[in-house]
Amino acid sequence: MATLSALCIANAATDKKTPPGDFYDEVSRLNKVLSEVNRKYVENVNPTELTDAAINGIRNILDPHTTVFAPKDYESLRVSMEGKFGGVGITISLRDNILTVISPLSGTPAFKLGIRAGDRIRKIDGKETKGMSLDDAVNKLRGKIGTDVTVAIEREGVPDLMDFTITRAEIIVHAVPYYGMVTPDIGYIKLATFSDKTTSDVENAIRGLQKQGMKKLILDMRYNPGGLLNQAIEISELFLKPGNVIVSTRGRTQKTESSSRRHPMLKSDVPMVVLVNQGSASAAEIVSGALQDWDRALIVGKTSFGKGSVQTIFPLDNAGNALKLTTAFYYLPFGRCINKPENGIKGLKLQEDEDADEETAKTDSVKADTAKRDTFYTNNGRMMFGGGGITPDVDVELDPMPWVVQVQERMAMYFKFAVKIRPSLEKAGVKMNSEWAVPDSLFTQFKDFCKKDTNFMKVKSNALVGVDQLEKSIIREQNYMGDSAKTISDSNLVKRISEMRKALEDNRDAQFEANKDYIKDGIKRELLTAFVNDSVSTAFSLKRDKQLNEAIKYLSDMQLFKKSISAPPKAKKNTAKAKK
Numbered sequence: 001m002a003t004l005s006a007l008c009i010a011n012a013a014t015d016k017k018t019p020p021g022d023f024y025d026e027v028s029r030l031n032k033v034l035s036e037v038n039r040k041y042v043e044n045v046n047p048t049e050l051t052d053a054a055i056n057g058i059r060n061i062l063d064p065h066t067t068v069f070a071p072k073d074y075e076s077l078r079v080s081m082e083g084k085f086g087g088v089g090i091t092i093s094l095r096d097n098i099l100t101v102i103s104p105l106s107g108t109p110a111f112k113l114g115i116r117a118g119d120r121i122r123k124i125d126g127k128e129t130k131g132m133s134l135d136d137a138v139n140k141l142r143g144k145i146g147t148d149v150t151v152a153i154e155r156e157g158v159p160d161l162m163d164f165t166i167t168r169a170e171i172i173v174h175a176v177p178y179y180g181m182v183t184p185d186i187g188y189i190k191l192a193t194f195s196d197k198t199t200s201d202v203e204n205a206i207r208g209l210q211k212q213g214m215k216k217l218i219l220d221m222r223y224n225p226g227g228l229l230n231q232a233i234e235i236s237e238l239f240l241k242p243g244n245v246i247v248s249t250r251g252r253t254q255k256t257e258s259s260s261r262r263h264p265m266l267k268s269d270v271p272m273v274v275l276v277n278q279g280s281a282s283a284a285e286i287v288s289g290a291l292q293d294w295d296r297a298l299i300v301g302k303t304s305f306g307k308g309s310v311q312t313i314f315p316l317d318n319a320g321n322a323l324k325l326t327t328a329f330y331y332l333p334f335g336r337c338i339n340k341p342e343n344g345i346k347g348l349k350l351q352e353d354e355d356a357d358e359e360t361a362k363t364d365s366v367k368a369d370t371a372k373r374d375t376f377y378t379n380n381g382r383m384m385f386g387g388g389g390i391t392p393d394v395d396v397e398l399d400p401m402p403w404v405v406q407v408q409e410r411m412a413m414y415f416k417f418a419v420k421i422r423p424s425l426e427k428a429g430v431k432m433n434s435e436w437a438v439p440d441s442l443f444t445q446f447k448d449f450c451k452k453d454t455n456f457m458k459v460k461s462n463a464l465v466g467v468d469q470l471e472k473s474i475i476r477e478q479n480y481m482g483d484s485a486k487t488i489s490d491s492n493l494v495k496r497i498s499e500m501r502k503a504l505e506d507n508r509d510a511q512f513e514a515n516k517d518y519i520k521d522g523i524k525r526e527l528l529t530a531f532v533n534d535s536v537s538t539a540f541s542l543k544r545d546k547q548l549n550e551a552i553k554y555l556s557d558m559q560l561f562k563k564s565i566s567a568p569p570k571a572k573k574n575t576a577k578a579k580k
Helices: 006-012 023-040 047-060 071-082 109-113 134-141 198-211 229-237 283-293 347-360 366-373 403-410 413-427 440-452 454-458 462-480 493-514 516-531 534-542 546-556 558-565
Strands: 067-069 084-087 090-095 098-104 120-124 148-154 162-167 169-172 178-181 186-190 216-220 245-250 255-259 272-276 298-301 309-315 322-331 375-377 383-385
Touching: 023 047, 047 067, 067 071, 090 134, 098 109, 109 162, 120 134, 134 148, 178 198, 178 534, 186 198, 186 546, 198 229, 216 546, 229 245, 229 283, 245 283, 272 283, 272 546, 283 298, 298 546, 298 558, 403 413, 403 493, 403 516, 413 440, 413 516, 440 454, 440 516, 462 493, 493 516, 516 534, 546 558
Parallel strands: 186 216, 216 272, 272 298
Antiparallel strands: 067 322, 084 169, 090 098, 098 120, 120 148, 148 162, 178 186, 245 255, 245 322, 309 322, 375 383
16 A cells, blocks of 8 residues: 555554563563562452453553453453344333333334333342342343243333243344335435344345335444444445455554455445444444445545454453454555544554644644645545544534433433323324324423423533532632621622522523424424334434435435535546555
């Protein structure tokens, strides 16, 4: 590769402040220290804690993605990568410190038995769940396929606990939680992760959309944290031409290059948009970067996470301990290494040192000049930059979420309200579907529900917190001036502070009305999930998705789409940088 990312070279560099010693001499020195601590320290030291501390110290000079897994953590990683396990088929979380069903997975044993979103799990196999951690609960619900587990459920509107005996089955977590048509000719696929079944899930989605008349495609990889490298390569092959380079990896002990080996499932004349954001990482960046380099898809959204490194799992013993070690950087087809400084080897410290240098020596522009030279070109000749994630071709900034709505989402108020109101809606014979509209009376009920929730009302805006701090500052100042008897309670400032606090509290109430449409959508979203399923709820939520609607705009205007994915008229491809 003619040009490598200056960032990746910097990340791989040895720290100049500590000259390297002989590896085996240094290991011997460490062993001697541990041995002496074990034999002579004033108190007994737990060997496991000592080892963990040493390992954490090693991690501190490497990168944030290198870690040692305990058996339980390694098993969780393995399950997430395989995408299947023995279980009952529910997503659970803690709501008000109570183990709560967020949603049953369609077609699973729990779903078939009628377990609902919002059900509270009070017992598992007769053991109270009060004080039980989420991990412990998950471990108790999972188990060997064909075995039984009994859960005692508390349900809104039902006076007594309900016992469900569930026979565990193989639970497959699909990499594509949703796909569907967003216009008569534009298909949409939500790709959530890269596990063993990702390629087959995407292939099934494409076939399903083609049967529905898909002519254009949106692939949504927002908040996709990545996963298996081989799946990223196989997903890219679904859209690229045979022989197109997808990704290469370079490390001390490995050097690979992967190209497309098959004819694409989706022909090159099918226009395509990929959605990414700051939560798109690793394998998601490989796919989006490869499609961008070959000008196969327009990238829409926000700049991705910037994790351009490869991790390899090394088992350490028979007990299930394992090392996840960064072994290489990956490079996109025309040379880009997208690893951000904070995600690299010693990267966070390098970034801190660089920031400090810029503060103390503004005239030193060497690093900035290096960054400017770190440019690459797509197949069509569009300029791209390395070392900072996947920069979208169309940047779409989301509107800021109002404070009261942020609190509602963070505290799952829509979910809690849907659980509370569902029995009365069922009793009233409400037929829930995507066409159903939330009446004003239900909006008013939700507003009252929030105001009666003690935890919700305890949350203060930054402005209200500022008033509290102002009040305390005035009291401190009065006491400091020696007028300890004259506190704010009897000063002429109390009225003004009280008026300010009242105005800010009134503003919180006003935000309910100002965001009435959003709040109604939130209520409907959760009720659709509870009454129907996640797919119908997702389809409804997508209608107000600003980034998705921008993607639809570009795919609906082929002149705009082609202009955006083509090189500027005066741009000339720098073949020395664009080709190997």
